[in-house]
Amino acid sequence: MLLPNVTSVAAVTLIFVQLFGRDFGLVNWVLGLFGADRIDWQAGTLSSWAAISAIVTWRWTGYNALIHLAAMQSVPFELYEAAAIDGASRWRQFRSITVPMLRPTVLFTVIVSTIGALQLFGEPLLFGQQQDPTTGGSQHQFQTLALYSYNQFWGRFKYGYGAAVSWAMFLLIVVVAAANLLAARRLKGVDAS
Amino acid sequence: MSRNRQLSAGKGVYATLAVGVLLSVFPLYWTVVAASRNNTDIHRVPPVLPPGGNLLHNIGEAFRQTDMGLALLNSVIVSSTVTACVVLTSSLAGFAFAKLPFRGRNPLPASVVATMMVPTQPGIIPLYIMMANGFHWADHLQALIVPAVANAFGLFFMRQCLVTAVPDELLDAARMDGCTTRVLYRHVALPAARPAMTVLGMLTFMATWNDFYWPKVVMTQQNPTIQLTLSELASGYIKDYSLVLTGALVAGLPVIAVFLLMGRQIIDGIMQGAVKG
Numbered sequence: 001m002l003l004p005n006v007t008s009v010a011a012v013t014l015i016f017v018q019l020f021g022r023d024f025g026l027v028n029w030v031l032g033l034f035g036a037d038r039i040d041w042q043a044g045t046l047s048s049w050a051a052i053s054a055i056v057t058w059r060w061t062g063y064n065a066l067i068h069l070a071a072m073q074s075v076p077f078e079l080y081e082a083a084a085i086d087g088a089s090r091w092r093q094f095r096s097i098t099v100p101m102l103r104p105t106v107l108f109t110v111i112v113s114t115i116g117a118l119q120l121f122g123e124p125l126l127f128g129q130q131q132d133p134t135t136g137g138s139q140h141q142f143q144t145l146a147l148y149s150y151n152q153f154w155g156r157f158k159y160g161y162g163a164a165v166s167w168a169m170f171l172l173i174v175v176v177a178a179a180n181l182l183a184a185r186r187l188k189g190v191d192a193s
Numbered sequence: 194m195s196r197n198r199q200l201s202a203g204k205g206v207y208a209t210l211a212v213g214v215l216l217s218v219f220p221l222y223w224t225v226v227a228a229s230r231n232n233t234d235i236h237r238v239p240p241v242l243p244p245g246g247n248l249l250h251n252i253g254e255a256f257r258q259t260d261m262g263l264a265l266l267n268s269v270i271v272s273s274t275v276t277a278c279v280v281l282t283s284s285l286a287g288f289a290f291a292k293l294p295f296r297g298r299n300p301l302p303a304s305v306v307a308t309m310m311v312p313t314q315p316g317i318i319p320l321y322i323m324m325a326n327g328f329h330w331a332d333h334l335q336a337l338i339v340p341a342v343a344n345a346f347g348l349f350f351m352r353q354c355l356v357t358a359v360p361d362e363l364l365d366a367a368r369m370d371g372c373t374t375r376v377l378y379r380h381v382a383l384p385a386a387r388p389a390m391t392v393l394g395m396l397t398f399m400a401t402w403n404d405f406y407w408p409k410v411v412m413t414q415q416n417p418t419i420q421l422t423l424s425e426l427a428s429g430y431i432k433d434y435s436l437v438l439t440g441a442l443v444a445g446l447p448v449i450a451v452f453l454l455m456g457r458q459i460i461d462g463i464m465q466g467a468v469k470g
Contacts, residue, residue, distance in 0.1 A: 002452070002456065002459070002460065002463075003217070003218070003221060003449065003452065004217055004220075004221070006399055006403075006448050006449065006451075006452045006459075007221070007403075007445045007448065007449065008402070008403035008405065008420055008423075008444060008445060008448070009403065009405050009420075010403075010405050010420040010423045010424055010441075010444065011224075011420075011423060011440075011441035011442075011444050011445045012220075012441075014423065014424075014427050014437050014438065014440075014441050015220050015221075015223065015224050015438060015441055016220065017427070018223075018227065018235070018434050018437070018438060019220060019223065021434075023236075024235065024236035024238070026223070026240055029238060029239065029240060058216070058217065058220065061217065062217060063463065066460060066463050066464055067463065067464070069464065070463075070464035115312070119312055119313075119314060121314075121405070121406050122405040122406065125409075125424075126424055126427065133428070146314055146406075149314065149318075150409075150410070153318055153321075154410065159318055159322065162318055163315065163318040163319070166314040166315040166317065166318065167315050169312070169314060169315075170311065170312055170314070170315050173312060
């Protein structure tokens, strides 16, 4: 499960660019089996977002699963035993024991993933098929902030502007992470711990 | 936890897991298939799934069309130098912060760890200007190595490990017997920290080997790392996907090998919360 995570961004993205190919990609072939039309994944806004999300998700699922596994292993077994004696079903045990005990872990992975995703660079860069890959698609449809910053300072030598974009990105990350934290607190109520 | 085995998994769970494993392994398997065939085979509909016999030819071709030899050499040099440096600096600093009494022992590591909150990107442009205009190191391997010789994560990781791994009494006893600080580091701290240093070393090696952003900024195709060569291989207008994926395979192999050899320790590291994404 961790193999995708240790493989480099560049290699993984190139593999998926092939899989998401318009004419000969396996994804379109499988979709075709269900009668769907071929999708030009790079061309559309939504489709390119979906494809890039798929790449990132594929790379990080195993890693996050491990973190959740570690957290689950530290849930005391007695809780499940007691719940089972009280007649709680498996699903009920999961809802009322596992999920609450895992909340800090879920919060951690949500925030870390959000921060990581806000900094995406390699995936959209290599996903693009344009002459200038830093534009993030013909209509900039999948240009991320990191890509935009790189495009400005490396392609057009606007160092100051590029640096400003990076700092704006940092502020955005802080805001989004804080919002995440607040939302998680608000939604579930503050933990007794 | 073996007691958890009492909860036996049903068929639905196994089926879901099987699909999950298939989804996470298939793209890698497909890379092997594509790298061992030719471009026409990859584009066949329906796709052909068993690996072919074209792998060596493809590797030869990839080496001929790009500077893959140079890139591999560069990546090996950079990754191993950075790994050695990071393990050394982190264990030294971690030892000092964990065990040596001095003024600023608490605020200093805290301030170093605080830098982990700032993402890499805002630092990239000033660092580039420094490397290119200050040192004139653009496109030299130093530009990849020198900024990476020490990092906050390594320091934090080694400090956490040494705080618990080496009891203060042991250090006091050794000091009574006349050990200097250097001897304490070499003969008391290092042996205790070896497992943690191994994990840190592997993580650093993999991260450096896989790094794409900073090499992309500071290096060119004249003196690439393997990840840059990989992107070069994919940037042609008409792509030969069997070659691109051969490159991906070659670039991925060393890391996958490290992972298969030492995967257990990496997984343990992640599960102890040592590794951050």
